[in-house]
Structure formats: C-alpha cells, structure tokens
C-alpha cells in the first residue's frame with residue numbers, strides 16, 4: 001500500500017446528498033473519519049444520521065456528492081476494501097434461529113476471514129464482549145442487550161480499520177456500555193477510524209475525538225468532547241439552526 005493510501009481518511013463524505021420523497025434525507029454533508037479517530041454523530045430523531053451512515057457504507061446511493069471508504073469511491077470499492085470495514089447499522093443479528101456463536105461465525109465468513117482463523121477470532125470477541133454465557137443461546141432468545149453485544153462483536157471480530165456503528169449502546173446495560181467503550185478506544189488506538197452515532201451525549205464525550213451535530217440533514221456544528229454542559233451546547237446549536245431555517249423566506253417557499 002502506498003503512503004498516500006495509508007493516510008487516506010477511513011471514511012469520507014464530500015457534499016453528499018440524498019433526498020427522499022417529501023424532502024427528508026441528507027443535503028450536502030462533508031465529513032471525514034481519520035485513522036485512529038472516534039468521530040461521533042449526534043442529532044435528534046430523524047436528523048439524518050442513519051441515512052449518512054448508509055450512504056457511507058454503499059447501502060444507499062447518493063443523489064450527488066462523493067463517498068469514499070479508505071480512499072476509494074464506494075461504488076468502486078472491491079471485496080478487499082469491504083473486508084476492512086465493520087458496521088452495525090441495521091439489524092444486530094442476521095440469523096435469529098442460530099446461536100450467538102453461529103451468528104459470529106457467519107459474520108466472520110461474510111467478512112472473508114480465512115476459515116482457520118475463525119474460531120480464534122470468535123473466541124476473542126466472545127471474551128471481549130463478555131458473551132461466554134450466552135454464545136450457545138439461540139439469537140431469538142437473547143435479551144435485547146445481549147443481542148446488541150453479539151451484533152457489535154460481529155461487526156468488529158475481523159479487526160476492521162473503518163467502523164460504522166449506529167447507536168451501538170442501544171439496549172446495553174452499564175457494563176455493556178463500558179465494554180463497548182473500551183473496545184472502541186482500543187481499536188481507535190490501534191488505528192481504526194470509527195464513526196458512531198448516539199443519543200447519549202455523556203457517553204459520546206467519553207469516547208469521541210470529534211462530535212459532529214446534524215440537524216435536518218445538514219451538519220450544523222461541532223461539540224467539544226471536553227466541554228461542559230454538552231446538552232445545553234447541543235440544544236443551542238439545534239434551536240439556532242431551526243430558528244434560522246424557519247426565518248429563511250426561501251426555505252418557507254420551498255416548504256410551501
């Protein structure tokens with residue numbers, strides 16, 4: 001790999017837009033996730049976080065703009081590029097009738113891990129996410145939080161260096177939140193670039209290097225992870241943006 005490729009952002013959106021019927025979606029977002037960085041996306045329900053993540057992962061095609069993964073246009077990314085990507089954006093587990101362990105083995109195969117490396121890789125995440133007691137339980141019988149742990153473990157077991165996790169703390173108990181936090185910090189320290197969305201500002205502040213605020217499909221600012229009263233700063237940005245948009249006569253015309 002060339003030095004330039006090694007330095008490319010793990011994930012990159014340039015003026016990326018995708019509008020759904022009715023106008024919702026994302027409307028010209030610039031965002032990068034650099035090697036070694038945990039970049040958090042925060043925004044109200046419906047702000048566009050999941051849509052942006054789906055665009056970055058090639059699950060949705062942009063109407064305009066560019067999306068790159070490890071320096072390659074998503075539309076042209078090959079299997080080797082995707083093998084370096086880990087994501088949990090939609091359903092935590094693919095196979096409800098299989099055990100947690102069998103789901104992890106399936107995730108390992110889907111990520112292209114060599115068959116001989118799969119048992120060790122699964123063992124490592126079973127330990128990392130404290131899943132030993134639950135690995136033999138059918139996924140449909142796991143609690144919400146343990147299903148989420150298996151889902152995150154499946155997204156990370158191939159040691160991806162570009163990671164996208166949509167609200168990964170969903171359903172996790174306080175112990176699970178800590179396990180996840182430590183896992184993400186360790187992986188970022190080893191060079192992974194991680195994009196994570198969350199509604200928990202305190203937790204985000206503990207892990208993120210950067211916090212980007214999205215509102216109504218646009219980036220409206222950033223929060224300082226070391227700052228005080230993130231909640232107040234968050235709502236100040238959102239309310240100011242809402243106010244500016246509703247005061248803008250062209251927006252009102254568009255909406256009419």
Ligand SMILES: Nc1ncnc2c1ncn2[C@@H]1O[C@H](COP(=O)(O)OP(=O)(O)OP(=O)(O)O)[C@@H](O)[C@H]1O
Pocket residue numbers: 020021024025043044045046047048049050051052
């Ligand atoms: N496939 C779709 N078709 C039509 N509208 C969609 C589609 N997917 C998302 N939307 C709309 O786009 C907007 C952004 O949704 P998105 O799921 O990206 O928000 P979010 O920030 O992830 O929200 P949440 O915090 O609730 O998960 C919403 O108004 C949503 O209803």
